[in-house]
Each structure stands twice: as structure tokens, then as C-alpha cells.
Amino acid sequence: MGPLAQPHPPAGNPTDRPTTARLELTGISVAFGGVTALSDVSLTVEPGQVHGLIGPNGAGKTTLFNVACGLVRPTAGTITWQDKALRRLRPDRLAGLGIARTLQGVGLFAGLTVLENVMIGAHRHARAGFLSAVLALPRSDRDEKALRERATESLAALGADGYASRYPGSLPYPVQKRVALARALVAQPELLLLDEPASGLSEEEMHELGDLIRTLSGRMSVLLVEHHMDLVMSVCDRITVLDSGKVIASGTSTEIQADPAVTAAYLGDEVDVEHDAAELGHVPAGATGGAQHG
Ligand SMILES: Nc1ncnc2c1ncn2[C@@H]1O[C@H](COP(=O)(O)OP(=O)(O)OP(=O)(O)O)[C@@H](O)[C@H]1O
Numbered sequence: 001m002g003p004l005a006q007p008h009p010p011a012g013n014p015t016d017r018p019t020t021a022r023l024e025l026t027g028i029s030v031a032f033g034g035v036t037a038l039s040d041v042s043l044t045v046e047p048g049q050v051h052g053l054i055g056p057n058g059a060g061k062t063t064l065f066n067v068a069c070g071l072v073r074p075t076a077g078t079i080t081w082q083d084k085a086l087r088r089l090r091p092d093r094l095a096g097l098g099i100a101r102t103l104q105g106v107g108l109f110a111g112l113t114v115l116e117n118v119m120i121g122a123h124r125h126a127r128a129g130f131l132s133a134v135l136a137l138p139r140s141d142r143d144e145k146a147l148r149e150r151a152t153e154s155l156a157a158l159g160a161d162g163y164a165s166r167y168p169g170s171l172p173y174p175v176q177k178r179v180a181l182a183r184a185l186v187a188q189p190e191l192l193l194l195d196e197p198a199s200g201l202s203e204e205e206m207h208e209l210g211d212l213i214r215t216l217s218g219r220m221s222v223l224l225v226e227h228h229m230d231l232v233m234s235v236c237d238r239i240t241v242l243d244s245g246k247v248i249a250s251g252t253s254t255e256i257q258a259d260p261a262v263t264a265a266y267l268g269d270e271v272d273v274e275h276d277a278a279e280l281g282h283v284p285a286g287a288t289g290g291a292q293h294g
């Protein structure tokens with residue numbers, strides 16, 4: 001598999017203008033039955049910035065991410081997107097709002113080819129509705145051709161166009177992750193939500209992903225949930241740290257690295273010291289970054 005193609009701009013904001021899209025999550029609380037997953041959490045992704053969301057396992061990162069993409073409805077709090085308060089975000093309306101996401105894990109459709117998977121991500125710009133996109137029944141040949149072209153371009157931007165006719169299950173995990181990212185980017189989102197995009201990637205692939213995220217910033221705002229501290233610290237403009245469903249720190253990477261509360265949150269759990277050390281970037285010899293969570 002080739003490296004991520006860097007100079008070729010990935011499918012993004014079509015005019016290359018800086019995005020003005022701001023996502024504000026204010027006072028968000030989420031309870032699952034008796035479990036409080038989030039308690040009064042606020043976070044703002046500023047336009048064109050990469051905002052990191054970190055914290056130990058079970059801190060509530062994916063839950064907040066799912067609130068931001070409409071998969072979890074908060075029990076309290078407000079979501080403001082492009083200066084409009086949304087009563088409720090719906091996952092099937094995200095693309096129309098200019099929001100794209102990749103989920104923890106991969107989430108590609110096993111029965112569709114790589115190209116078809118990415119074409120589904122482009123339905124915001126196709127006249128075909130979501131269902132017909134899913135069923136690969138575009139309204140006209142012209143729509144289909146345009147969709148194919150855009151999907152191919154997006155795959156090429158991630159160095160994955162060579163896999164267009166393959167099925168996701170037959171591909172190595174890092175390639176699947178690129179395809180999932182190509183699917184998110186083909187919609188030319190104003191906001192990109194990434195949940196653990198680096199899991200399962202090699203060190204080199206992680207660097208390439210970091211470079212890619214930096215090239216996307218400006219044109220789109222990015223919310224990045226990630227365990228790999230090196231990546232988070234190198235690409236994020238701002239970072240929010242969650243622990244036990246609460247924000248324990250927020251600031252630049254320099255501020256976060258110097259914050260004793262953050263170190264304590266990561267190193268406090270003696271039961272799983274090796275895992276926590278890996279999260280902080282001190283990967284013990286022989287350890288891999290490929291652990292899957294959730
Ligand atoms: N659907 C659910 N039902 C019940 N409890 C849940 C559900 N989803 C998450 N939780 C609980 O909410 C808390 C936060 O979980 P979440 O998955 O958001 O953490 P995380 O920070 O993403 O963890 P990880 O680093 O392992 O991905 C945990 O206590 C988890 O067990």
C-alpha cells in the first residue's frame with residue numbers, strides 16, 4: 001500500500017476558502033440508565049481549527065462525539081452549529097449540515113465495494129436521495145458519473161484509489177480506515193468528526209495522517225478523538241481533556257502537557273498501567289498502537 005498522497009489536495013471545501021463553521025457544545029450531559037457518561041461538558045470547535053478530545057478509557061469521548069454527530073441525544077445541554085442552536089442533531093441529516101464523521105472502528109458496508117462505500121458519502125452533492133445512494137441507484141447516469149469521479153478523487157487523495165473495486169473485508173485495516181476517511185471527505189464537509197482515526201495504524205501511517213489533518217484544517221473544522229498523544233499534540237490547535245464524564249482541562253497542547261490534573265487522570269489507574277503509558281505516547285517496546293476500544 002502506498003503512502004498517503006500529500007500534495008494532491010483531498011476533497012475538501014470546494015473553493016478552498018477558510019471555513020467559518022463553529023461547533024459549540026454547551027453544558028452537555030448524558031446518562032445511560034444509571035450511568036452518568038457526561039456531566040455538564042462544554043467544548044467549542046473554532047472555525048478551521050483542529051480540536052482534540054482526549055481522556056482515559058471510559059472518560060466519555062465517544063459519547064460526546066456521538067452527541068456531536070446525532071447518535072446520542074443529550075439529557076441536557078445545547079448544540080450550536082454555524083451559530084444556530086439545534087434542538088436535535090440527526091445522523092441522517094449530518095451530511096446536509098456539512099458535517100462528516102468517521103466512527104471508532106471502521107464502519108464500512110461489507111457488501112459494497114470501496115468505491116460504492118465512498119460514493120455513499122458523496123450523496124450530499126448528488127441529487128439522488130440517501131436511500132437511492134445506499135442502493136446505488138442514482139437518479140441519472142450523469143449523477144452516477146459525477147459521483148464516481150468525486151469518489152475516485154477522494155480515494156486518490158488518500159492513496160487508496162487502487163482498491164476501488166475491492167470489498168472492504170478483503171483489505172488490511174489501515175486501508176479500510178483510509179477508505180472510511182475518503183468517504184467522510186468526499187462530502188466536502190465544513191466539520192470533520194474523527195473518532196480514533198489512528199488506531200491500528202503504523203507509526204509512519206500515523207505521521208501521514210497527522211500531515212493530512214493539518215492540510216484539512218483551515219478549510220474545515222476538525223474534532224479529533226484520539227488515544228495517540230503524539231498525534232494529538234502535534235496536530236491540535238486546542239485540546240479538551242475528559243475524565244469520568246467531566247472536563248478536567250482545556251487548552252493548547254503546551255498547556256495540556258503541563259497540566260498536573262491531566263497526568264494524574266492518565267496515570268491514576270494502577271490496574272492498567274501499561275495501557276495508560278501507551279496512551280501518553282510512552283509505548284513500551286513491542287507494544288503496538290492497534291488496540292481497539294469500545
Ligand atoms: N450505550 C451505552 N450504554 C450504557 N453505558 C454506556 C454506553 N456507551 C457508553 N457508556 C458508558 O459511558 C461511559 C463513557 O463511555 P465512552 O465510550 O464515551 O468512553 P470513551 O472515552 O470513548 O472510552 P474509550 O477510550 O474506551 O473509547 C463509560 O462508563 C461507558 O461504559
Ligand SMILES: [Mg+2]
Pocket residue numbers: 061062063104293294
Ligand atoms: Mg471511545
